Amino acid sequence: MREWVTFFDSEGRVTDSEALRKRVFYGGVEHLIRKEVWAFLLGYYAYDSTYAEREYLRSVKKSEYETIKNQWESISPQQAKKFTKFRERKGLIDKDVVRTDRSLSFYDGDDNPNVCLLHDILLTYSFYNFDLGYCQGMSDLLSPILYVTGDESESFWCFVSLMERLGPNFNRDQNGMHTQLFAISKLVELLDSPLHNYFKQHDCLNYFFCFRWVLIQFKREFEYEKTMRLWEVLWTHYLSEHLHLYVCVAILKRQRNKIISERMDFDTLLRFINELSGHIDLDAVLRDAEALCICAGENGAACIPPGTPPSLPIDNGSLYPQEDDVL
Known part of the structure; x- marks a missing residue:
């Protein structure tokens, strides 16, 4: 402090x-x-904003959040019967929030108000970004944000900022995910040719075994506190906005000998990667990822296609109310 x-x-x-x-x-x-x-x-606050501007922002954004939330709160049961997308999305959210991080005291127990907040924020987001809506995994991304902020409106807008970066992960065509998995493949080829050759010989170059890592940013691979630490490191975009891809490579490199010596095929590899959850040394992997990123340099950057998430431009000013908004 x-x-x-x-x-x-x-x-x-x-x-x-x-x-x-x-x-x-x-x-x-x-x-x-x-x-x-x-x-x-996350870009909710601009670095060059003042205390007064941030206080004003919170006030304006709270009102804006309530307006968006009211769109679904005002839907009557009769309307809901004729609103298929609303029913489908609400049903998905209802199922997901009751199984999101319930082992934490913050979300534990029956009728937990924080679970209700998780539900309301996600449903509001599905109206805010109606084209994308709600997809499984979004509750995993929102959960730590709500846990940290403890505020409904601020959690929503921080989540909006995060989804500006990670939204392509959830596109229906999965192009955002495929682009990132392709980039991991090229980075492994650059940084660990023995592992790349092994994956090539065993038809593992689609890298689908890294899908969960990328989709929800390793949320289920580490305990909660470590996940939060990893995320804030990734969000700095300090060495690279794609550091999460180097984290993937770092984990794979650490497991290379085991993967090759046990001659894992794709199915065995997928099971093995999933079972690494809770057994990854975050500090060691972050050190490795930093070293790999520096070592790869411009050649590493060239392995990552333009537009690969989360490479969307971050406009810190975009969340700030303009004169027309106030009027």
């Missing part, structure tokens, strides 16, 4: 955003300040 306040000027602007991102990249964030730090990392 004491270190955090040193990054601001007297009016609340971050004086050196790169230094801040570097500090988070190498040290993570104390949980007590995550709520504010994450808002900057």
Whole structure:
């Protein structure tokens, strides 16, 4: 907390955003300040915004959230019968939220109000981004954000910012996912030719065994606290906005000898990767991913096709109300 306040000027602007991102990249964030730090990392707050501007933003965005939420709250049972997409999405969300992180005390127990918030935010998002709607896995991405912020409106807008980056993961054509899996394949070819050759010989070059890692950003591979630490490191975009791909390569490299010595085929490999959940050393993997990213340099960047998520431009000003919005 004491270190955090040193990054601001007297009016609340971050004086050196790169230094801040570097500090988070190498040290993570104390949980007590995550709520504010994450808002900057996700782009909900602009680094050059003042305390007053952020307070005003929260007020305007809370009203905007309530307006969007009211769109589905006002749907009558009679309307719902004739609104197939609404019923389908609501049904999916109802099923997913009751099995999302229920082992945490924050989401534990019957009639847990935080589970209700998770439900309401996701349903509101499905109206905010009606084309994308709701897909399985989104509740995994929202859960830590709500846990950190504890606020319905701010969780929603931070989630919106995250989905600006990761939304292509959930596109129906899965192009965003295929692009990332292709990039992992090219990075392995560049950084670990023995493993690449093994995968090539055993028809494993589609890298579908990394699908879950990429889709929900390793959410089910680490315990909750470590997942939050990994995410804030990834969100800094400090060395690369695609560091998560190097994390995939780092994990695979650490398992290379076992994969090759046991002559794993695709099905065995898929089962093996899934069973790594809870048994990955996050600190070691982050160190490896950093080293791989630096080692790969421009050649590594060239392996990642333009537009690969989360390479969408982050417009920190886009969430800020303009004069026309106020009027």
